[in-house]
Amino acid sequence: MDVASEHSTDHDAHHGPAKGFTRWVYTTNHKDIGTMYLWLAFAMFLIGGSMAMVIRAELFQPGLQLVQPGFFNQMTTMHGLIMVFGAVMPAFVGLANWLIPMMIGAPDMALPRMNNLSFWILPFAFGLLLLTLFMDGGGPNFGWTFYAPLSTQYAPPSVTFFIFSIHLMGLSSIMGAINVIATIINMRAPGMTLMKMPLFVWTWLITAFLLLAAMPVLAGVVTMMLMDINFGTSYFSAAGGGDPVLFQHLFWFFGHPEVYIMILPAFGIISHIVPAFSRKRLFGYSSMVYATASIAILSFMVWAHHMFTVGLPLAGELFFMYATMMIAVPTGVKVFNWISTMFRGSLTLETPMLFAIAFIVLFTIGGFSGLMLAISPADFQYQDTYFVVAHFHYVLVPGAIFSIIAAAYFWLPKWCGRMYDEKLGKIHFWWSFVGLNLTFFPMHFVGLAGMPRRIPDYALQFADFNMISSIGAFIFGTAQLFFLYIVVKCILTGEKAPACPWEGAEGLEWTLPSPAPYHSFTVPPKFED
């Protein structure tokens, strides 16, 4: 079914993209915007990654070797901010832009001009954020969670730029989420009911609602900071009747849904890749949808598990402990469904599938350490140690990042009409897999042994494990440069890809030719389940 190229009205059905630089500045095409989002995310991933390399180089040995503690703090802070807001979130929005219209048979996003705006805000937001590194007093150095009063009373003068850049990122995410919801609600192909939507679309719909509910609260928090710093209010200053703990409550009311914003679309991606390479339909489609929705709802009820040690009342400790543990149930349903999908399937292990299987295994490890952290009495020991660092890197790197890489390999043939080099892809996988586990697994041990996070120096007994972590980090980091090479090679010289290069892949996007035409589904396709 080659709808787009055959559908030719009088004037513009065959017109392609405009030429030159203005094509990218003025574009309202979801594929162009998706591409720009993905490249921006990749650039940010490398920038945030090089900051991680500075951190690991300093921690290679105990003592201070390369950077001063003040700069080290800026690196940990910026690494977190850039990876969360600059790499993972824009990458998912980029995937949404590319894939959602093609998956639901829509010609474009519902609000194409806003789409352009929400992308073009981002380079300015991150430009501002990165510029703070060169300002007097340096960039943000208070941790990516920017707890008051560190980020208010004791912040460097550049904090106002940081606040403004968070505002811009929030604005961009909210507009992106509005666009996704408007597209999914209004532009599905006839016959595609909600419960027949592909899972990536479902998980993104739910993620978009999380964004709409959580990002404005973040905007509110940074606005309060701005007022505390510049206009003499006392939201977070106890001296004026405010409460620093209030900051943490508000921040994590945003922050916990935020961590699901970074993982729900990943669940969707894995739910496409695992069935494709198992040559079976996804096991338990509707339970996947309900599990995603329950995780989203629960995510707003567990924020204080980040704050077990601030002096919560016993009732609070218990409530947040049990509520947090409850999230393991829908998450377990998902892992069970993926494994059941693979069970007795005719599996082949192409690169996207390798990343997907690693996702399932390693994300589950991260989930288990999360359960340990959820046990409130035990958390008093784990709080602010490297165990926490190990936990969230296990859910974010082989979770969010691996799913994005898997998605890139899986849909690259559709995006650029060429196949990546399968052999190089597999090398990239094993290179990343080894580097990642070498980096983050020892962090569990040093964390349990008491090494605090966010410090440039540490006690001698942690030296060996830290050296292993650092070596792993350099291995993982170089693997991602190799990924850049694979992608560029694919775009320039890859073999021509057929419309559907994967034997078991299903979905409307595979009915389009590869590369997907600039304007696709200008006439809604017939959707048959």
Add this chain to the structure above:
Amino acid sequence: MDARTQRSLVWLVLLPVAMFGFGFALVPLYDVFCRVTGLNGKVNTSPLAMPVSAKVDLSRSINIQFVTQNNANMPWTFQPLSTEMEIHPGADSRAVFRVKNVTDHPMSAQAIPSISPAEAAQYFHKIQCFCFNQQHLAARESLDMPVIFYVDPELPDYIHTITLGYTLFDVTKLAARAN
């Protein structure tokens, strides 16, 4: 843009706007929630409208401890005259704290109370307290500040000790701005 998208756009814009407002609404909401439930040791910072004439429970005595600390760079000295006292639940009791502005310029201060264990906060009633107001002291001036309080006889019987802590904040700038 078709009509359906336009309709969606209305509520899709209203939702984040409402959530932005909700973020600010959470500021008083958390406060109200803690005050109503007595969670997190939130203590009353305004006097009781009328002292409740509770029955004094002579069969029990509670050890009340006083601790003081200064916030950040607050230079005043701030100490309780006695660091602990035994009281009976229901009986009005009085404790005195002494502050001295050791600097050469006038300053304003605000004491913020906190009660530990947090469970006891809702049973600890202050009839009069220096923490209800700001203190303005001239250079080198000293002041004895009383707090009059009683402990509700309903206090759970497994609580034997209550610690009343005060943190003294420098509010000179805020006070100057208010005038």
